[in-house]
Amino acid sequence: MKRRPYDATRLLKWYPPSWRARYGDEFVAYVDDTLDGTGPSARFVFSIALGAVRERGHASGLLGEQPMPDVQSRAGSLLVLCAWSVFILAGATFSKQSEHFARAMPAGSSSPARVGFEIVAWCGALGMILVLIGACGALPSFVTFLRSGGWTVARRRVLHALTLTVLALGAIVPLTLWSHHLSTVQRNGGDGTYSFAFITWAIVIALTLVSWDRVFLQCVARMTLSPRVLRTETLLATAVSLLMVAITVGAAFWWVDVASNAPWFLQGASYGSSSSPLTPNLIITLALMMVAACAGAFGVSRIVRSWRRA
Amino acid sequence: MKKTPANEGLRRTNDPPFLILTSLASGPKHGHALAKDIATFAGVELGPGALYGAITRLEERGLIEPLDGDDRRRPYRITAAGSASLTSAVADMRRLVDVGTARLRLATGGLS
Numbered sequence: 001m002k003r004r005p006y007d008a009t010r011l012l013k014w015y016p017p018s019w020r021a022r023y024g025d026e027f028v029a030y031v032d033d034t035l036d037g038t039g040p041s042a043r044f045v046f047s048i049a050l051g052a053v054r055e056r057g058h059a060s061g062l063l064g065e066q067p068m069p070d071v072q073s074r075a076g077s078l079l080v081l082c083a084w085s086v087f088i089l090a091g092a093t094f095s096k097q098s099e100h101f102a103r104a105m106p107a108g109s110s111s112p113a114r115v116g117f118e119i120v121a122w123c124g125a126l127g128m129i130l131v132l133i134g135a136c137g138a139l140p141s142f143v144t145f146l147r148s149g150g151w152t153v154a155r156r157r158v159l160h161a162l163t164l165t166v167l168a169l170g171a172i173v174p175l176t177l178w179s180h181h182l183s184t185v186q187r188n189g190g191d192g193t194y195s196f197a198f199i200t201w202a203i204v205i206a207l208t209l210v211s212w213d214r215v216f217l218q219c220v221a222r223m224t225l226s227p228r229v230l231r232t233e234t235l236l237a238t239a240v241s242l243l244m245v246a247i248t249v250g251a252a253f254w255w256v257d258v259a260s261n262a263p264w265f266l267q268g269a270s271y272g273s274s275s276s277p278l279t280p281n282l283i284i285t286l287a288l289m290m291v292a293a294c295a296g297a298f299g300v301s302r303i304v305r306s307w308r309r310a
Numbered sequence: 311m312k313k314t315p316a317n318e319g320l321r322r323t324n325d326p327p328f329l330i331l332t333s334l335a336s337g338p339k340h341g342h343a344l345a346k347d348i349a350t351f352a353g354v355e356l357g358p359g360a361l362y363g364a365i366t367r368l369e370e371r372g373l374i375e376p377l378d379g380d381d382r383r384r385p386y387r388i389t390a391a392g393s394a395s396l397t398s399a400v401a402d403m404r405r406l407v408d409v410g411t412a413r414l415r416l417a418t419g420g421l422s
Contacts, residue, residue: 019366027362029382030341034358044357051359055366064367 008032011045014052016059060221062302069306073234074225076302077134078217079295080237084131085209086292087244091124092205093285094251097266101258104265113257119250127243134236137229138220145223154219161211168204175201234303241296248289255282324354326364331373331388331396338377338387341365368392 008031012024031040031048040048057063061075098117105111146154175197179187182194225233258265259277266282267275333339333347341361349355356364365386368374373392377385388396 023362023366025382026341026379026384027358030345030362031358033342033383034345047357047359049359051357051363054359054363058366 011048014049016056018059019055069309070230073230073303073306074220076299077233077237078220079299080241081216082213083244083292083296084127084240085213086288087247088209089206090285090288093281094120097281098254101265104262111257113254116250116253120247123243123246127240130236130240134233137232141223141225141229142219145219150219150222154215157215157218161215164204164208164211168208171201238300238303241300244293244296248293251286251289326356326360327368328399329354330364330368331392334374334386334388335396338385340379340383340385
């Protein structure tokens, strides 16, 4: 039986549209010539995937020297914003995990756990304020963008994000009412149905954040920002990135101190019982915080490089 | 030694931009011909992502330019800036080779 020739256009879809428009045809011809009717090896496909990621990084302004420094600083700021979305998720998990921790700690001391918790709480609140200030600063440009035909471009993604937001917010009340009828143990994994509902809700929240990020990425890349507004946004992004590092350090402090003084609390076990402080929730939370803090730092490095070039 | 913008990114012998410029120095070639030529003279098999990533960057920097091709295959040729960049990179390498060769002679009492 004769084998069908490999369809190289499938691989091309990984590349950004602008790159496909310029190099698409010749790239497919090159792939056809190289494969000569055979299927691609895993190494071949991996090389294309890596190349596509690199080109997407260049197209978004996150990689390489951009002809316009503004593109680079805008991309850096957007990366910080995306990293902050991850922090919102991680922060929510941390908040759930640390609920009522003070009762488990030795009384009357100003322990590192309390200090760490305060750092997380205050930096988290400050970060939210800075992000809101950034959003308000970009609002006039956003309105101008929508009036000049931007709504047609963004409509589909905005409606998708709005639907998820309504779903996520709509589920809060029934979930809260349900949780009030459960014990602490049932709320923390003891009730399988509640756990399933809670995890589904958390996934919807994560998807909501991702879809709003996609809306912001799509709109901000097309919006016209004045140099003053862009400068303000990049300064705010730099500050938010520093706060992310502080929050990560604060959360780590909290974990270490609670692990030393009340490890049973982290496992939701009874007072004084022997428990491991390494809970999967906290490991994932801290890992998310570290990855997001690194992404934010990379975004800031792009911003700083663009300032040097400007 | 100060790195100049002209030879930036052309430091290593297995560096795709360097290999592509070296290949195009002997005449225009399209993607598949470039990959085959590089595999022949350098023994380096460039993956499709690396090859076209390097072609994209070289064209952006004006070191190579596309020619009208037949069918879908588009050949590229090296520009004057590309030739200057390659000359500079080769000169840098020659200096390194000369130093390395001299030092090896000193250490081993002569190369066989």
